[in-house]
Amino acid sequence: MGAPTMEPMCGIVGYVGPRDSQAILLAGLARLEYRGYDSAGIAVIDGAGELDMRKRAGKLQVLRDDLSAHPMPDGTTGIGHTRWATHGGPTDANAHPHLADDDKLAVIHNGIIENFSELKAELLSEGYTFRSETDTEVAAVLLGREYQASGDLVAAFRTVVSRLDGAFTLLAMHRDQPGLVVGARRNSPLVIGLGEGENFLGSDVAAFVEHTRNALAIGQDEIVAITPAGVEVTDFSGAPVEVEPFEVVWDASAAEKGGWSSFMAKEVSEEPEAVANTVRGRLHDGTVTIPELDGMDELFTGIRRIVVIACGTAAYAGQTGKYALEQWTRIPVDVELAHEFRYRDPVIGEDTLVVSISQSGETMDTLMAVKYAREQGAKTLSICNTQGATIPRESDAVIYTHAGPEVAVASTKAFVAQITALYLLALHVARLRGTISVGEQATHVRELEAVPAKIQRVLEEEQTHIEQFSHWMADTQSVLFLGRHVGYPIALEGALKLKEISYIHAEGFAAGELKHGPIALIEPGQPVFVIVPSPRESAELHKKVVSNIQEIRARGARVIAVAEEGDAAVLPFADEVLRIPLAGPLFEPLLAVVPLHIFAMGLATAKGLDVDQPRNLAKSVTVE
Ligand code: AGP
DSSP states (O other), X not given: OOOOBOBSSOEEEEEESSSOHHHHHHHHHHHHGGGOOSEEEEEEEEXXXXXXXXXXXXXXXXXXXXXXXXXXXXXXXXXXXXXXXXXXXXXXXXXXOEEEXXXXXXXXEEEEETTHHHHHHHHHHTTOOOSSSBHXXXXXXXXXXXXXXXXXXXXXXHHHHHHOOEEEEEEEEETTSTTOEEEXXXXXXXXXXXXXSOEEEESSGGGTTTTOOEEEEOOTTEEEEEETTEEEEEETTSOBOOOEEEEOSSOGGGGXXXXXXXXHHHHHHTHHHHHHHHHTTSEETTEEOOGGGTTOHHHXXXXXXXXXXXXXXXXXXXXXXXXXXXXXXXXXXXXXEHHHHTTSOOOOOTTEEEEEEESSSOOHHHHXXXXXXXXXXXXXXXXXXXXXXXXXXXXXEEEEOOOOOXXXXXXXXXXXXXXXXXXXXXXXXXXXXXXXXXXXXXXXXXXXXXXXXXXXXXXXXXHHHHHHHHHHTTTOOEEEEEEOTTHHHHHHHHHHHHHHHHOOEEEEEEGGGGGGTGGGGOOTTOEEEEEOOOTTTOHHHHHHHHHHHHHHHHTTOEEEEEEETTOOTTGGGOSEEEEEOOOOGGGHHHHHHHHHHHHHHHHHHHTTOOSSSOTTOOSSOOOO
C-alpha cells in the first residue's frame, strides 16, 4: 500500500436543480481553482439515471479539454472538485470524485481522514478493493457499504462521518437518489447557496456567487442534504440544527480576472479599495467605532495582554499592527506564528485577547491555535476576509476585512486590509481605554482615510518603473530586504512574496541586525531593498538606516531604496529609488509594501512564471 494522498486544500462544489449541472460545476471550479490545481473532476447523475464521472490530473483546463473532446451526458445533480495534494502523485486515479457501490456512488473530499488506514484494513478484510491511494476512497467505499445496508443516503452518510477522525468536507451523491447531494464538515469549510428551485454547496461562496448571494454557513460537525426544494441541516446524530443565513457582500465579477493579466495584478491594483472598504462604516467624526464589537467594551477595557496569531503574510500584518496596538492602547502585544503557539505552553488566560488574522479564515494552524486559546480561557477575536469561514465562527468576535475575494495564492490586498483592521482595532480599544487623546485619534483617522489615495499614487507613479527594473533583474539569484521598526515586517513580507512567486532566494532582515551577521552576505552586485523611514517623522531611525545603506553600498550592494518623496539623503547611495507619499510613521508600511508587491510580480512575470498559481503552494493550508 503506497502513502495515502491527502487533500489539504481543495475546491468543492455541489448542485441540484432544474439546470444541467456540468457548466455550473465547471464555472464553480474555475472560481475555486485557487484552492487547488493539480487535478480536477466532476460527476453528474444523467437524464437516464446513470452516474457519469470524468477526472483528470492537471489544471482544470485539462478536464475541460477532455470533456469538449469526449462529451459526457449531462444531468441536474452533480458534484465537482479541484485538488491540491501533499502526498502521492496528482494522477487521474487519485483525482476526485471517487466511486463506490458498483460506481453508483460518488464522493469528493477536502481534508485528511486520519483513521483511514484502520478503516481501509476493515474494508479490505471484507473483500472490498481500491483503485487509488487516497483516504477519500476509503470514505466512499465505507459509504457504499452503509448505503447497501440502509438504502438511505443521508442515514448512511451520518454513520460514515461519525466514524471519521480528522478534518474533512465530504460531499456525496448516489445514482439511485437523484436530486440529492449530501455534505458534511469538520474543521474544513462548507457553505450552502440558496437559489430558486435549486441549491448549491461550495467550499466557499465563490463556488456559487454567480447564481445566488443568499448563503448559509454550516457549523462544525454538521450534515447538510440539499434538494431542489430545500436544505436540511442536522448534527452528526441527526438532530436538526439552526443555520446562520448571510448575504454575500461581493458579486461574481469581483472573483473574475476581468482584463487583467493575472489575479495578482488585479488584486495589487485593488489595494487602495481594500483599505477604503475596510475602514468604511467604522470611522465617525474623527474616531473609530467598530459596530461588530458593540457590547464588548468591558472585554476591551479589562484585558491585560494581546497575543496575535497568524501564519505567513498574515503574521507579518500582525507584526506591523503590534507597533500601533502597543503605542495607542499601551497593552503589551506578542505576535506568534500560529503553528508554534500551542506547542509551547503559552501564558494566556482570561485577561488575554487572542487576535487571529487569516485571509481565508480556514488556515488549520491558525484555527487550532484559536481553539487552544479558547480552551485556556482567553477571549478570541478574528480578523478575517472570508464570510462564513471557520475561524470567525470559532471566535468570540470578528472584524471582517473587506478586501473582496483574493484569488492569487500570493496575498496582497488582504495584507493591507489586515493592517488596516488592526489599526482600527487599536484605535477602537485606545478610545475605550482612554489611552489616546481625541486630537490624536482624529489625526490617525485622517491618516487612515488618506491611505487609499496614497497607495493609488504609488501604483500610478512607480508601477512602470518597477516593472522595468524587475525585468532587468530576471536572472538574479538572491535578493535581500532590510527595514527597521514597522519597515522590518515589510521587509519580511517583501522577501516572502518574492520567494513564493519567483522562486528566488530572498531574506528579510531588521536593518539593525546587519552587523550581527547578515552583512557577510553582501558581495558586489547583491540586490538589497531597503525600506527607509521618514526623515521628518523618524529622524534618528532615518539616519541609522541611511548609514546601513552606506555600509552595504561600500561592499558593492545594489541598493533599491523605498523612500519618502523628497528624501534626498538616499540619492547618493541608491541605484534605484522608489518613492512613496508622505505619511505618519505607522502608516508608511501600507505604502512601502506596494512597490514590493509590484516587484515580486514583475520579476515572476519576467521569468515567465504563473504568478497566480505558484508551484507547491495553495491559497490556504487546511491541514496542520
Ligand atoms: C501569502 O502570500 C501566503 N500565500 C501565505 O503566507 C498566507 O498568507 C498564509 O498561508 C496565511 O493564510 P491565511 O491568511 O488565509 O490564514
